[in-house]
Amino acid sequence: MPEFKVEPSPIGRIVVAPNVPPGRAVFYTTGDFPGRLTPDVARELTTLVATRFGIDASLTTCTQVHGRTAARAQREHAWSECDSCDALWSAERGVALGIKVADCLPIAMVDPIHDAVANVHSGWRGAAQRIVSETLETLMRETSFSPADASAWLGPSIRACCFEVGEEVVAEFAKSYENAERYVDRSHAKPHIDLPALTADVLRGRGFSAERIFDSELCTRCEGSIFHSYRRDNKSGGRNLGFVAQ
Secondary structure, rough: OOOOOOOOOOOOEEEEEEOOOOEEEEEEEEEOOOOOOOHHHHHHHHHHHHHHHHHOOOOEEEEOOOOOOOOEEOOOOOOOOOOOOOEEEEOOOOEEEEEOOOOOEEEEEEOOOOEEEEEEOOOHHHHHHHHHHHHHHHHHOOOOOOOHHEEEEEEEEEOOOOOEEOOOHHHHHHHHHHHHHHHEEOOOOEEEEOHHHHHHHHHHHHHHHHEEEEEEOOEOOOOOOOOHEEEHHHHHOOOOOEEOOO
16 A cells, blocks of 8 residues: 655645645645644645645635535635535636544545546544535536546544444444444444445445555554544644645
8 A cells, every 4th residue: 555655844744645646636734733724824735735736726625514515616816615514526626625634534536537626524423424425426416527537545534443432323324334333343342433444435335446545544543643633632632634636
């Protein structure tokens, strides 16, 4: 599996995804960066996208509500934030899509043939509502996005080692996935869920090639993690930002 590489940047360490098609970028901020957005911070981020990745792009983020709505992003003159959504998509060049996470799973998707990209915020609530499938339905309805031509990246998130949940959460997953128990580790006192494994299987089931699904395998919650974690730091922590740009 190609490595996600940690490298320095003007905003602190970032993690750069592998095998990203030319003219696109997928990367993640770390605990070095608080992840709280203002117009000035947004300009820092678009400057980084331009200088490090050579992409002149406006930034779109969203006010996330742990739902399953995917909103269209368009090239703007400055930073814009879509209201009440948990996924962003675009078929325009010159856009950067930002997702805020602090244990939830960021999922970037790029179809370089049809210039379509998406970025998804998937916590357990969004996953239980099938947000990845909902986003793909929107992409394929509104653009020429083809999973057969696309790649996906699963960014830093809480992993099965640390993702302890109650039986009520397992029950919510079972409502949406017949094989939900496959992703539950019951070797602990309470169930642990492997959300990245479930997500990778959903992507494969929707037509993504296994060879083009890249998992960072990075846990935000583990001790020694370089990322913000809500479960570890509670409200005192910041947010990691996951980006896809073209």
